[in-house]
Amino acid sequence: MAPITVTIKLFAHFRNGRFKEADHQFPPGVACREVILGLGFRLGEMGIVMVNGQHAPLDHPLSERDTLALFPLVGGG
């Protein structure tokens, strides 16, 4: 099956030494977890995981043209 393209967005200190936004290719249905580990993160570092602007569990499968946004645990108010 043809690979899918997913836009990955990183925030706060996740950007340090990595990137802000990049398109990556994966096998269809790849889980958020695998993408996160593939980027060199530990799962425990994840604060918020959003797919297309909605919170998603780590085993959420990704589809063509999805946007995956990763935030460390941060807050404000």
Added chain:
Amino acid sequence: MDKILRVNMTDLTTAIEEVPAEWAGLGGRALTSTIVAKEVPPACHALGPNNKLVFAPGLLSGTAASNSGRLSAGAKSPLTGGIKESNVGGTAAQMFARLGIKALIVEGMPKGEGWYALKVSKDGVTIEEERGLLGLGNFAVIEALQSLLGKKTGVIAIGPAGEMRLTAANISVKDPSGKIRSHGRGGLGAVMGSKRIKFIAIDDEGAPGIQLADPEAFKNASRIFTKALMDHPVSGQGLPTYGTNVLVNILHEAGGLPTRNFTHGQFDGHEQICGETMHDTIVARGGKPRHGCHAGCVIQCSQVYHDKEGQYLTSGFEYETIWGLGANCLITELDDIAQADSVMDDLGIDSIETAVAFGVAMEAGILPWGDGKEVVRILREEIGKGTALGRVIGSGAGAVGRTYGVTRVPVVKNQAIPAYDPRSVKGIGITYCTSPMGADHTAGYTIATNILNVGGQVDPLKKDGQIELSRNLQIATAAIDSTGMCIFSAFPALDIPECLPALIDMINARFGAKLTGDDVTGLGKTVLKLERAFNLAAGLTSADDRLPEFFNSDLVAPHQAVWDFTNEEIDAFWDF
């Protein structure tokens, strides 16, 4: 012995009173709201002689407890027509507490056109006539008082906005670096202006200090509490590094960043104004990414922002202000927003109310979208000088909407809705509707659980669980606002089991009390209900617990979300 200071501005007399037994266990918001509810006739004019302005440090203020230096101010609000409590950092709360001042109550109103200042010291409070500092901005007032009374003097002041009794006027409190923190919301500056008090100077020389009932127990609890603040990733790392402005990108991504006066949920210019960009800019220009609003803050969410030349421009530069002039008014120049922030501090005007008022003004065609330079000009030349246009904008978003016939006016109880769209973050919509304060995100910050995954997860786009979430957080917040704790201690309190018991242990060790968790929840409930009862007696009804109509009809992108709670569902909030 703790005492109450009472100032009567009608006959210009002062008194020192004993603390009534029923007020002894109260502090901060619980005390200001109790006093306002007991002594202010709910139907009075907020700017008339029957309103009272009350200041009270929190229960733990003045102790070594981390983040406990918040001062509450309360009165009937001229903006909402209901009760108001607004709390602030700065140095005043700790000075009041060390002086044994449980509350300062200002009542009455002078008959003539004269202006006054209050001087608070170990001997009580005196009233003096004031001429020299009238018309001056807050920075000049603080500078003058520091050279007159010494660097350490505490200052609580109003700027020109408060002197003009504009309903967006705030009360400014000096922080440890001689800059400003604000009792921002609800127009309390106008109440202070109506009493014709330009400033309150505090001298804590010879203060008796705090006597702890059980110093050893206090120390232990305090250690656990501080450790929880430092260990939690939000208060320990996120807030200190990026400040509150880290929220721009998060809310943008979640589709809850109100943009162009609440017409969209995302802002194309978000990267230009976000916390990440601001952090890099601050570091590159030699500013300070972390800074505390009062001594003893271990989180330090604040920062010092320099201009292109590396000169001080502003501090306490918060997400809500940056959102309000940024996404909401489409301004992408962070330096323009910082400049406006500094001018608003100097004029003494609430940066949330004013930013939202500018969004409505842009919708009305008074100035172009995104024109940061014109915002700064209007602040200085129109609001600062009290022109008719300046007074309209300085009276808040509701006033601008009414004057110019705009229907998209984001207010609840006439107070501007802050930086989170209630259609795509539904829990916060319940807080906006039901808080006795009017639209106020801090009253029950559901963003923690709706968006930030703190204290669990409640889907922001669904209705399920939002009423309970907002209710639980509003009860907890009413209690925390009474302790003198900064609300950001709620992040660890929601996730780290030792945090809240340690807070209660500190209160017990301070007063020799035996409060339990249930007592603290009970206090929160009592405060909320007492505030609500005041509002009902003042003439507000459940029809005021509603979002503006456009939220029910206008879908907000990207999730095409609308506000879909029924009136009955909202009113069920009060079933407790």
